[in-house]
Amino acid sequence: MIIGVPKEIKNNENRVALTPGGAQELVKRGHEVYIQTHAGEGSGFPDDEYVQAGASILPTIEAVYDKAEMIMKVKEPIEPEYELIKKDQLVFTYFHFASYEPLTHAMIKSGAVCLAYETVEKADHSLPLLVPMSEVAGRMAIQEGAKYLEKPLKGRGILLGGVPGVRPAKVLILGGGVVGTNAAKMAAGMGADVTIMDVNLPRLRYLDDVMPANVNTFMSNEYNIRELVPTHDLIVGAVLIHGAKAPHLITRDMLKEMREGTVLVDVAVDQGGCIETCKPTTHEDPTYVIDGILHYCVANMPGAVPYTSTLALTNATLPYAIELANKGWKKACKENRELLLGLNVIKGDVVYEAVAEAFDLPFVRVEEHLI
């Protein structure tokens, strides 16, 4: 198969979808790999390392899209990329369709096959291609949150861990999945007073078992969230309903109950955000203030730490990319249900139910495209 890896063009997105080592694994199996020039530089991989691995370098993004049967990317295509995607081309990347209707319509119009990293799903319901970036974003949520709690950055001016004789900050984490667990570990390690909320009671039991003593768990419902928000300094949004738009757990009116300078980090922004006042921001301009409450809603948090993120992401994606390249998307998806669940849009049809529901679009069963 001919595989193309374009350079990411989203604001401050420094990740790349394939390392030289990954390119070598594909080339070894008889595939052709084309990398856009400088695509890997932000992650520490110059063009010549790809050439040594057996890949070829192309000078422009257009050349990569023109040539490739499978495009491997990191972030969802943004507007200038829509027109580059060809009919029948396989696009393997994050899409987060349910949060952005124009992207959904553009991909329907393209006639491409859109296989979304974030909905590839194992039998135990875990999301193997989201996990590594959720680990990064969960850990970063505390790093960023701690920074924006500083007064010069418009936060409350409270040190996460406190000091002897002064109480630590209080951190509330909505959602105890991968992002939530990683955020809790970091916050707890820094000495904060941490509460994790989730609707999944077995998950809360598990977290209660494995977390240190400065982490407590609490059932997530509107009543309980309202009770906690006025006393917390840093609130992390980390909920997910697979493939769907995130529910609004923090509503606009709750902001008035919070103390000025409270910091909200809505990691779930890529699925629309679980804070009603969340709107996507960039690493260049990551925050805004509403009613005295600081919001941080960067949709590609791991893009800021590409040396870690590119390796973590490609460790997870490569085995699936090899299977897609070896078998073609149809056979690979027929034989591997994890990949099948990644299919969101195929040749003009929405085949992922939560995406169809989000925009009231016709839903077509994926099996109809596998015949």
Ligand SMILES: NC(=O)C1=CN([C@@H]2O[C@H](COP(=O)(O)OP(=O)(O)OC[C@H]3O[C@@H](n4cnc5c(N)ncnc54)[C@H](O)[C@@H]3O)[C@@H](O)[C@H]2O)C=CC1
């Ligand atoms: N902004 C960014 O750069 C990044 C964003 N993300 C996003 O972070 C979000 C969370 O991802 P993961 O932790 O991997 O998902 P996950 O599936 O591991 O965890 C989500 C948790 O939310 C819980 N949940 C669902 N409804 C809830 C409710 N009403 N109240 C409380 N908890 C609820 C679930 O029970 C589950 O434990 C996703 O939207 C993901 O796409 C992930 C990586 C990077």
Ligand SMILES: CC(=O)C(=O)O
């Ligand atoms: C998952 C995601 O949105 C990211 O890694 O940017």
Ligand SMILES: [Mg+2]
């Ligand atoms: Mg994102």
